[in-house]
Amino acid sequence: MPADLDLLTVQLLDAARKAGADTADAIAIDGTSLSIDVLKGRLENVERSEGVEVGLRVLIGKRQACVASSDVGDAAIARMAEQAVAMAREAPEDSSAGLADPSQLARNWDLARLDLDDPAPEPSPADLQEDARRAEAAALAVPGVSQTQSAGASYGRRRVHLAATNGFSGGYARSQRSTSCVAITGSGTAMERDYFGETRTYQTDLPDPETIGRIAGERTAARAGARKPPSGRFPVVFDERIAASLVGHLLAAANGSAIVRGSSWLRDAMGEQILPAGLDVVEDPLRPRIGGSRPFDGEGLPVARRAVVADGRLTSWTLDLATARRLGLESTGNASRGTSAPPSPSVTNIALTQGAQTRDDLLADMGTGLLVTSLIGSSINPTTGDYSRGASGFWVVNGQIAYPVNECTIAGNLREMLRSIRPANDARSHLSHVVPSILVEGLTLAGE
Structure with a gap:
C-alpha cells in the first residue's frame, strides 16, 4: 500500500517539536522506477527500485540541521528528530536560516492544469523490453551501423509532500517514460557512436521506438570516418x-548561491547587456506536462513565470529564502529541496527566444x-x-x-x-x- 506522505510529514514535525525544535520542515518522497536494457535483441539488464525516504530540517534560533532516513517507523522518526535537534544545537548560527513567513506561502495551486502525473497503468517489464528491442532493431537497420552499445526503456513515478511548522502543507506526483538507443559505426580505433532518446510525462506522448532507433542510427552513420578539424x-x-x-552556464552564474559566494562571472552584471538585444531567457515552472514544472517551490512559496534575461539584459538572480536574505532581496520562488540538505536555489523550465x-x-x-x-x-x-x-x-x-x-x-x-x-x-x-x-x-x- 502506498505510504500516506502527508501523515508522515505531520509525524516528523510533531517529533521535532517534542525533541525541542523551535521550527521545522519535513519532506517525504515515495518513488518507483523500472528500467530495461537490451543488447543484440536480448535482455541485458533490469533494474527496479521503490521506497519511501523522508527528510527533516530543524531550527533552533538561527541554528539548523538536516537528517534523512528510509526507515519510517515510529521509533526511527523519533530518533531522527532527536538527532537533528542535537546536531542543530552544535551547529554554527546562520543569519539567513529560517522558514518562510506564513504570508509568503503558496495557498492555491492547480495540479490538474499542470498535468504532471500520467494516470495510465505502470508499463510491464515485457512492454519496456519490447520498446527497447524495437528501438535497437531500427538502429541496426540503418546502413552503416555496425552494432549498438545499448537500447533501453524506463518508467518512473514519484510522489512528494512538503510540510512545515509555519502552516504549509502540499504535495504532488509526477511520472516519466523514456526510450533511448546508442549506436556504433565502424570498428576498432575507427569506431564512432551517437545516440537519440526521448522522455515524456505521458507514455502516449512518447515517439514510437522505431523513430528513436532510426534517428540514433542515422546520427551514428553520419559520423563514419570522423577526423580532427583544423586549428x-x-x-x-x-x-x-x-x-x-x-544557457546552463549563464543560469549557473546567475544562481544566488554563486552570487553570495562571489564566485560568479556575472556577480556585478545586474542590469547589464549579457545577450544580444531582443533575446530573453524566461523561466516558467507552470508549463503543463513538462518535467521541470511544479506547483510550489521547496520552501512552500508560490512559483511564477519570470525573466532571468529581458531584451538581452540580466534582470534577476535565482534565489531561495536564504540567498535572498543575504542579498537583501526577495526569494524568486526557486528553492529546491532534497531529503538530506537545506533548500538551495535552482531553475525549473527555461526558454531562450x-x-x-x-x-x-x-x-x-x-x-x-x-x-x-x-x-x-x-x-x-x-x-x-x-x-x-x-x-x-x-x-x-x-x-x-x-x-x-x-x-x-x-x-x-x-x-x-x-x-x-x-x-x-x-x-x-x-x-x-x-x-x-x-x-x-x-x-x-x-x-x-
Whole structure:
C-alpha cells in the first residue's frame, strides 16, 4: 500500500517539536522506477527500485540541521528528530536560516492544469523490453551501423509532500517514460557512436521506438570516418541538442548561491547587456506536462513565470529564502529541496527566444566553421567565465557539412560568447529547457 506522505510529514514535525525544535520542515518522497536494457535483441539488464525516504530540517534560533532516513517507523522518526535537534544545537548560527513567513506561502495551486502525473497503468517489464528491442532493431537497420552499445526503456513515478511548522502543507506526483538507443559505426580505433532518446510525462506522448532507433542510427552513420578539424579561430554552431548547455552556464552564474559566494562571472552584471538585444531567457515552472514544472517551490512559496534575461539584459538572480536574505532581496520562488540538505536555489523550465532562421541558415551564414553535436568534459572557470570543452560534430565549408570531426577542443569566454549568439528556430517545445541551435562567432578551435 502506498505510504500516506502527508501523515508522515505531520509525524516528523510533531517529533521535532517534542525533541525541542523551535521550527521545522519535513519532506517525504515515495518513488518507483523500472528500467530495461537490451543488447543484440536480448535482455541485458533490469533494474527496479521503490521506497519511501523522508527528510527533516530543524531550527533552533538561527541554528539548523538536516537528517534523512528510509526507515519510517515510529521509533526511527523519533530518533531522527532527536538527532537533528542535537546536531542543530552544535551547529554554527546562520543569519539567513529560517522558514518562510506564513504570508509568503503558496495557498492555491492547480495540479490538474499542470498535468504532471500520467494516470495510465505502470508499463510491464515485457512492454519496456519490447520498446527497447524495437528501438535497437531500427538502429541496426540503418546502413552503416555496425552494432549498438545499448537500447533501453524506463518508467518512473514519484510522489512528494512538503510540510512545515509555519502552516504549509502540499504535495504532488509526477511520472516519466523514456526510450533511448546508442549506436556504433565502424570498428576498432575507427569506431564512432551517437545516440537519440526521448522522455515524456505521458507514455502516449512518447515517439514510437522505431523513430528513436532510426534517428540514433542515422546520427551514428553520419559520423563514419570522423577526423580532427583544423586549428584556428572559427565560428561555431551549437546544435540544438547541446545548445542548452550554453544557457546552463549563464543560469549557473546567475544562481544566488554563486552570487553570495562571489564566485560568479556575472556577480556585478545586474542590469547589464549579457545577450544580444531582443533575446530573453524566461523561466516558467507552470508549463503543463513538462518535467521541470511544479506547483510550489521547496520552501512552500508560490512559483511564477519570470525573466532571468529581458531584451538581452540580466534582470534577476535565482534565489531561495536564504540567498535572498543575504542579498537583501526577495526569494524568486526557486528553492529546491532534497531529503538530506537545506533548500538551495535552482531553475525549473527555461526558454531562450528563438530566431527566424533554421539551423541550415545559420550554417550558410557561418560559411566555414564547426557544427558541434556533442560536448565532452568541461573546464569552466565560474569566476572569470573562461570556457574550454572537448567537442565533436561536423566541419562546415561554404555553408555545407563537409565531413564529421572528433577529438577537438573549443575555447572562449562566456561573457563574450553569449553577447554574440544568434539563435535558430529549431528548439523542441516539449523539453524543460527550450533552446534552439546557436551560432557563436570567433571561438578558438584546437584540432590538427
